[in-house]
Amino acid sequence: MNVFARRRAGHGISVILARLILGGVFVYASLYKIMAPEEFAAVIFNYRLAPAWLVNPAAIILPWLEFWLGALVISGIWLRASVIMINIFLAIFMAAIGFNLWRGLDFNCGCFSNAAGHPAAWLTLARDGILLLMGGLILASPVVRAAPDQA
Amino acid sequence: MPDAEKKPFLARTWVQMVLIYLLSLASGVLINWWRPLSLPWVFQADKTAEPGNASGRAEVGLPYLLEALRRDDVAVIDAREEPFYRFGHIPGAVNVPPDSLERELPALLEAIPAHYEIIVYCSDRFCPMAENVILRLASVNRPARLFSPGYIGWEEAGHKIEVSP
Numbered sequence: 001m002n003v004f005a006r007r008r009a010g011h012g013i014s015v016i017l018a019r020l021i022l023g024g025v026f027v028y029a030s031l032y033k034i035m036a037p038e039e040f041a042a043v044i045f046n047y048r049l050a051p052a053w054l055v056n057p058a059a060i061i062l063p064w065l066e067f068w069l070g071a072l073v074i075s076g077i078w079l080r081a082s083v084i085m086i087n088i089f090l091a092i093f094m095a096a097i098g099f100n101l102w103r104g105l106d107f108n109c110g111c112f113s114n115a116a117g118h119p120a121a122w123l124t125l126a127r128d129g130i131l132l133l134m135g136g137l138i139l140a141s142p143v144v145r146a147a148p149d150q151a
Numbered sequence: 152m153p154d155a156e157k158k159p160f161l162a163r164t165w166v167q168m169v170l171i172y173l174l175s176l177a178s179g180v181l182i183n184w185w186r187p188l189s190l191p192w193v194f195q196a197d198k199t200a201e202p203g204n205a206s207g208r209a210e211v212g213l214p215y216l217l218e219a220l221r222r223d224d225v226a227v228i229d230a231r232e233e234p235f236y237r238f239g240h241i242p243g244a245v246n247v248p249p250d251s252l253e254r255e256l257p258a259l260l261e262a263i264p265a266h267y268e269i270i271v272y273c274s275d276r277f278c279p280m281a282e283n284v285i286l287r288l289a290s291v292n293r294p295a296r297l298f299s300p301g302y303i304g305w306e307e308a309g310h311k312i313e314v315s316p
Contacts (some may be wrong), residue, residue: 035232036192037183042277055194060183065175072171073212081167 016143018134019073022086026070029111033063043109047097065089067151071131073138087135092129101125187249190279209285210299213308214240226263229297230273230280231302237254239312241298241305242270249280252287260291269295275303 033040041059044050050058069089072082097109101122109124138144183189185211211219219225219316221241229244238248245262247255269288273281276299285295298305306312 031270036180036235036274038277038278038280039274041190041194047276052194056190056192060190060192061176061179064178064182065172066177068171078167078171081164082163082171085168085171150304 012141013141015138015143018137019076019079020135022083022131022138023070023072025074026066026086028070030063030066030070033059035068037063047096047100049099079099080139083135083138083144087132087139090128090132091136094125096131097125097128154301188204200265209294209296211270211296213300213304216298216305217310219268219270222268224267226267226269227298228259228269228284229272230271230284231278235302236272237315238307239314240302242311242313243296244313247284249283252284256287256291259295263291263293270298271292272298273294274303275299275301284293292303 037056037059040063041055042126044058045052045055046100053117065085069082069086072078077113110126215226220227227244229240229242229246230249231240231246232250233246233248236244236248237261245259247259271281271288273279273282276303281297281301285297288295300308
């Protein structure tokens with residue numbers, strides 16, 4: 001195997017790992033919210049950013065969006081579209097958390113559970129930043145860019 | 152990728168994004184419709200009000216519950232789903248998840264003496280399960296009060312929790 005083939009193979013493995021981690025985190029994060037949308041509605045409300053009319057529809061739909069995006073990224077189906085959506089999702093989420101931290105609001109991030117005891121912190125932002133980088137890595141990979149039938 | 156191939160490629164990505172959104176929308180709507188206690192599409196703003204407000208519900212706060220727990224004529228009901236109850240609940244609370252309310256209601260009514268005060272809670276003031284139990288109890292002439300801060304309020308205040316194996 002020459003140096004270019006090795007590099008491609010290594011890149012492939014890192015992309016698969018990134019897909020598994022990113023997709024796994026999204027699927028895992030969605031489960032509790034799917035089970036208890038009323039609690040997730042309270043979490044969304046406590047962000048104090050969404051208008052009241054949007055709170056419950058978001059609590060019903062967003063967990064499923066998380067679930068399907070995670071499942072699609074793991075399976076590799078519609079990879080490009082799902083990773084783009086995950087990155088948009090993460091960017092909005094980071095902006096919301098950052099804004100609330102900046103204005104000093106003490107709130108539950110609702111990342112993996114709706115329960116209190118998971119307050120949003122700068123660490124949450126850093127974690128989402130890492131996930132965003134993983135999304136970027138997948139999008140930049142030749143597998144996604146050069147194989148439209150797979151993406 | 153040549154420019155000629157780029158356009159359909161991008162269009163296909165857009166279509167897939169819309170389809171993923173529609174799939175999520177359909178899943179959310181269907182599962183919410185199928186759940187025994189569907190989340191209403193309109194957020195109930197009155198639930199954000201403080202206890203004892205214009206909503207007129209018999210709500211109690213933390214000091215009241217702490218005082219009530221010292222008595223032995225109080226029954227506390229945890230209306231959340233069973234896994235959450237097992238992770239942690241207010242000490243002495245009995246779990247009556249929404250799915251098993253009808254099944255467990257006769258035994259529950261038998262177990263709680265008529266002169267007992269019943270206090271019901273779920274996760275926090277926003278979740279509807281406790282209200283559902285209260286309404287059902289009211290229908291059999293057993294008034295109950297809502298502990299509006301819920302389990303989250305209890306835990307946040309640093310009070311002892313009980314974990315079930």
